[in-house]
Amino acid sequence: MTGLDSFLVRALLAGVGVAIAAAPLGCFVVWRRMAYFGDATAQAAILGVALALAFSTSIFLGVLVVSLLMAIAVFGLTGRGYTMDTLLGVLSHCALAFGLVAASFLSGVRIDLMAYLFGDILAVGKNDLVVIWGGVGLVLLLMWWRWSALLTSTLNPDLAYAAGMDPRREQLILTVALAVVVAVAVKVIGALLIVALLIIPAATARPFSKTPEQMVLIATVIGGLSAAGGLQVAYRFDTPTGPTIVCLAAVFFAVSTVGSLIRGRAMN
Amino acid sequence: MSLVEIGNLGIRLGGNTVLNDVDMHVGSGEIITIVGPNGSGKTTLLRAIIGAIKPSMGWVKKSAGLRIGYVPQRLHIDETLPITVRRFLSLPRSVSDSVAQDALATAGVEDLGMQQMTGLSGGQFQRVLLARALLGRPQLLLLDEATQGLDQPGSAAFYRQIETVRQHIGCAVLMVSHELHVVMAASDRVICLNGHICCHGAPGQVATAPEYRALFGTGTQGALALYQHEHTHSHDHETTA
Numbered sequence: 001m002t003g004l005d006s007f008l009v010r011a012l013l014a015g016v017g018v019a020i021a022a023a024p025l026g027c028f029v030v031w032r033r034m035a036y037f038g039d040a041t042a043q044a045a046i047l048g049v050a051l052a053l054a055f056s057t058s059i060f061l062g063v064l065v066v067s068l069l070m071a072i073a074v075f076g077l078t079g080r081g082y083t084m085d086t087l088l089g090v091l092s093h094c095a096l097a098f099g100l101v102a103a104s105f106l107s108g109v110r111i112d113l114m115a116y117l118f119g120d121i122l123a124v125g126k127n128d129l130v131v132i133w134g135g136v137g138l139v140l141l142l143m144w145w146r147w148s149a150l151l152t153s154t155l156n157p158d159l160a161y162a163a164g165m166d167p168r169r170e171q172l173i174l175t176v177a178l179a180v181v182v183a184v185a186v187k188v189i190g191a192l193l194i195v196a197l198l199i200i201p202a203a204t205a206r207p208f209s210k211t212p213e214q215m216v217l218i219a220t221v222i223g224g225l226s227a228a229g230g231l232q233v234a235y236r237f238d239t240p241t242g243p244t245i246v247c248l249a250a251v252f253f254a255v256s257t258v259g260s261l262i263r264g265r266a267m268n
Numbered sequence: 269m270s271l272v273e274i275g276n277l278g279i280r281l282g283g284n285t286v287l288n289d290v291d292m293h294v295g296s297g298e299i300i301t302i303v304g305p306n307g308s309g310k311t312t313l314l315r316a317i318i319g320a321i322k323p324s325m326g327w328v329k330k331s332a333g334l335r336i337g338y339v340p341q342r343l344h345i346d347e348t349l350p351i352t353v354r355r356f357l358s359l360p361r362s363v364s365d366s367v368a369q370d371a372l373a374t375a376g377v378e379d380l381g382m383q384q385m386t387g388l389s390g391g392q393f394q395r396v397l398l399a400r401a402l403l404g405r406p407q408l409l410l411l412d413e414a415t416q417g418l419d420q421p422g423s424a425a426f427y428r429q430i431e432t433v434r435q436h437i438g439c440a441v442l443m444v445s446h447e448l449h450v451v452m453a454a455s456d457r458v459i460c461l462n463g464h465i466c467c468h469g470a471p472g473q474v475a476t477a478p479e480y481r482a483l484f485g486t487g488t489q490g491a492l493a494l495y496q497h498e499h500t501h502s503h504d505h506e507t508t509a
Contacts, residue, residue, distance in 0.1 A: 030348045031346055031348055148359060148360045152359045155351075155356075158338065161320040162319075163336075163404075
């Protein structure tokens, strides 16, 4: 296991792991127009980091709990007088603001907020890897187990009801999976850019996919390539890793969009 | 025995009473049509039957393990979701190619398997929805304005298909429609709904019921002329038109 002693190998495994879990979830975020929802969950992560440091528990646990609470609060409050849009706007920025204020009280601990806002993939240790891949495994298992029901509920909730499913439950499962991805990704890519890693690979895959499964597969490849490539580029040019990974994903997106535009024109 | 029993059903949505004191049942193999003006709670009633809306009062009882095929009024598939007709048919339960092909043929759209759902015309889309609803060998088929967006010959053909399908698999059909003349002729029973059940019975009885006339007025006289029970119609109304 000498490979794992290299911080670059650990970073690579962490980045690719998060990208793999983010791909199927990112597709659902795109299909269900949940981007803002993802933002709210991710921004709650900063509050989670502050609370975890204050209570000296693991960052992963703190982020997971706060993100879950945020996700469930949004889930429970939707359709009760506020539009989703307003609700998320209120909750996500409140969570971020409270998180930043709470962090400022932690004078005893030297906390580098940048590391949690933008990720610090090069500092991933062996224990982090266990937690990350545990989370990745859990999310993939959930996706695989609920795939058909999730997809049916996403197409149309009434079709799911008619088939004896409960689309509200499926939405809750997605919500939980999203909180888990946020919790494992906060160290790798940072709270502010998690949603980018969810959405950009999925959006890049869209023009080349004929079925939902193809889209997830292509998004996985693009996410994995972005993570691995971004890491190399960041190491070589000494740029911040999280943003570099997202930049590379953005390049893939641009190429895909231009490519599909040209192809569309050629067909007309 | 009944597939669905509804008793004293009341539904409030956003502070408005949409349905009130609805009692009805669906027996196996019968074709029931629900007619009623816009906003009369027809779609709400179907959604209560599939379990998408919880009753505020009363109950909806379904026979154990009831298989429902549901064709919604409109189904919007997001442009970002790529899905072929063939893949759509395998939701939620995967079906073999030959079964999928048969269902498409029954619905009259055998060549569409590899097309994207978002690229279909309105009529093709409805037929694919029908094909999918038939795959689970439903005991009850629920159609909510299933012919919306079809032209007249198209919707007539669609209802003939429904009739064939019923003979084929023996399912009950509960449908909502505006096209009274087409659907009423094929129905065993008609339920006239306007927040509550105004009147119900055989198509002939309903067409002559004063409650029905009050709702649909003279505007349906032309349509009803096509309908087999027209001779039972009192013609007093025409003079008022």
